[in-house]
Amino acid sequence: MTTAPATPAVPLADLDTDALRAAHARFSASYDELKAAGLRLDLTRGKPSADQLDLSNDLLHLPDGEYRDAAGTDLRNYGGAVGLPELRAIFAEALVVPPAQLLALGNASLTVMHDTIVQALLHGVPGGEGPWAGRPISFLAPVPGYDRHFSICERYGIRLIPVPLNDDGPDVEAVAALLAADDSIKGMWCVPVYSNPSGAVYSEEVVRALVSLPAADDFRLFWDNAYAVHHLTDERPQPIDVLGLAAEAGNPDRPLVFASTSKVTFPGAGVAFVGGSQANVDWLVRNMSVQSIGPDKLNQLRHVQLLRDGQGLAAHMEKHRAILAPKFVAVSEAFETRLAPHGGGHWTAPKGGYFVSLDVLDGCARRAVQLAAEAGIAVTPAGATFPHGDDPRDANIRIAPTFPPLDELRTALDGLCTAILLAEAETLLAGRDHSEG
Template identity: 85%
Template sequence: MTPAQPLADLDTAALRAAHADFSAAYDELKAAGLALDITRGKPSAEQLDLSNDLLRLPDGEYRDAAGTDLRNYGGPNGLPELRAIFAEALGVPVPQLLALGNSSLTVMHDTIVQALLHGVPGGELPWAGRSIGFLTPVPGYDRHFTILERFGIRMIPVPMNDDGPDIETVASLLAADDSIKGMWCVPVYSNPTGAVYSEEVVRALVSLPAAPDFRLFWDNAYVVHHLSDERPAPIDVLALAAEAGNPDRPLIFASTSKVTFPGSGVAFFGASETNVAWFQHNTAAQSIGPDKINQLRHVRLLRDQEGLAAHMERHRAILEPKFAVVDETFRERLAPWEAGSWNAPKGGYFVSLDVLDGCAKRAVQLAKEAGIAVTPAGATFPYGDDPRDANIRIAPTFPPLDELRAALQGLCTAILLAESEALLAERN
């Protein structure tokens, strides 16, 4: 095996030798007949087991603390007890936080539909029937992009920094185009970079001049999903927006999808009083009330804010070793060749890996041919188009530790082969 050193610094003979070594390792990988999958950020079976008591709850109970019969219609705002458990973490007063169905993605989708059909408070017209745009921090969450693409909403990429989206870019785009009506934000442990928005960035986002019906779609999906003792200080986006004179700008979304059962959880919507009234008015035609029995199950399982924190510590105990394996593997296999850069997030569900420009798609394809399924290259950019073809989203949560390690080792072999191929092609 050629001694490891930066691939780009190798002379041509040494690069050919390294390529031959990587090719031989890749042939062995393919011969192993693997069938591994690290494509999506799903909780593992071990994590799901943490919430198995939901299958037995609420154990014959069907009334909330006020004595309301939860088996019947009504209660469109959801259980106050459950809203109280999540209110502090989400930074939303209980009266302005709604507990809804099982999917925050559904709530985000429907919120955009309502804005398209009816407009939002402060706007003169519905969003539909004209060309509108959304700012999309990149790399970002592919399902956010899918919603916008489904409705023909222009996506305008904004680069991400460690403390959130690049504010100079956001400011210049908003100043130049009042057809920009929204921006996706994952403020804590962003998908996939793990970035945590700073207070300075949040203050700017709620203060920048923008169209009166401009909204921040504040997807706080990972706010309680910590992987270390280093916890970001909570930022009250609603209070900062009100202080800036734009109280209606943030729309806050979250769910228990990665807290309990993804298919049987609870989604939340929080906003200003004006936005909450707008949301309630629109959804009144859609539902008489959410699954309150399921919400009671969650109250009985989590009990209070301290119970939620303890539950998430049990998740952390399962996930922290998996994220450590990602970092260890990349340090062992990629770092000696300077074949990639990646983040070591303090929370969330993903690792963002950047390889040599022009090599992500090739590496993912090589991994697939060797039986290792990875999130498609480009998925973290609008329309699946990563202009550098460099970013790969790593989702380490679902597979058992030994399968994860094998998948990462195989992916590294594919990356090294792809990068050595590209560097040799440049020299020919």
């Protein structure tokens, strides 16, 4: 099923037309074999594998005879709107948020982000000039980025403005220019550690700039620290105190920090967190008091008993790393073996998180994903990492290697590479036929 590269291998774009036609014929034959194999493989979403979920199975019989927190509060009853203090203390350390300014809530941080935007639309945010609704509202969207962030804005008619995402975070000059020119910008999506999908890690210099740039008082950084503890190597980024830096810059209300245990324990039965300045936290609690009399505190107690403390959380995440790291190695090996000899793409090698960002030849991503799907390999739709699914280069593909078993992952990656090479050969030939015609 694997197509052997030319000897010596030459980037497809550098082949003469006859050699490119020959390469296309080889890729087509390999693709026909791939389709005949009848595969049914899925690389679409960044879900934990069954082996990873098994790491948290103790949650199924916890809490162990307990239903009170350290203060003696009966967790079976109403109340406790801000969440279990013991659990907030564990994650406050990892997220660099004071425990008193961190809320532990339901199981989905996406829900909290969604509701925060809706509350801002209805009521405005601290320091603002009233509700966001009823006037043009825009958000900055570092790209490539997370499609579910974009979907929230798209759902409520919030204009998304793409900004380039570099290895050390968003392009600060581009952000500054946009903020200076457009007072409709009220927010910016940020995944500061192991960004989805590139794995970029924001530098302290970039973070200092983002919290310091001139902007409206109700401008908010939606700081989705989803992968703060999801390391794949021994090289760990130094946690950045975004709240402290924002306060130092005179903009304490700017960051809203989100996270969850979705890829720590059970995505379907975890805990979400949100933190910020005291003014932001008071605003959040006041809004949530109308929605709920308190989160699932027994589930939070289960998490406390499973993880214990910061060291216990780190040890738990090392077990995840042991399962995940070989899968990310498999991605690099597949692309290095199959794509690199043909100049077939450029990809990230993240030191943590859940994704790899792959850029193929411009104009080829959608066709490659289509070919892969027709061969039984489901991949995140091309363009999903850009607002409204519109990748202007049609080049980016998000790779989600976490869910399949390692042998299935290798098979899927090999098949995807075949689809990519065929799509690129098709595109190059079509361009030459057009120019020669």
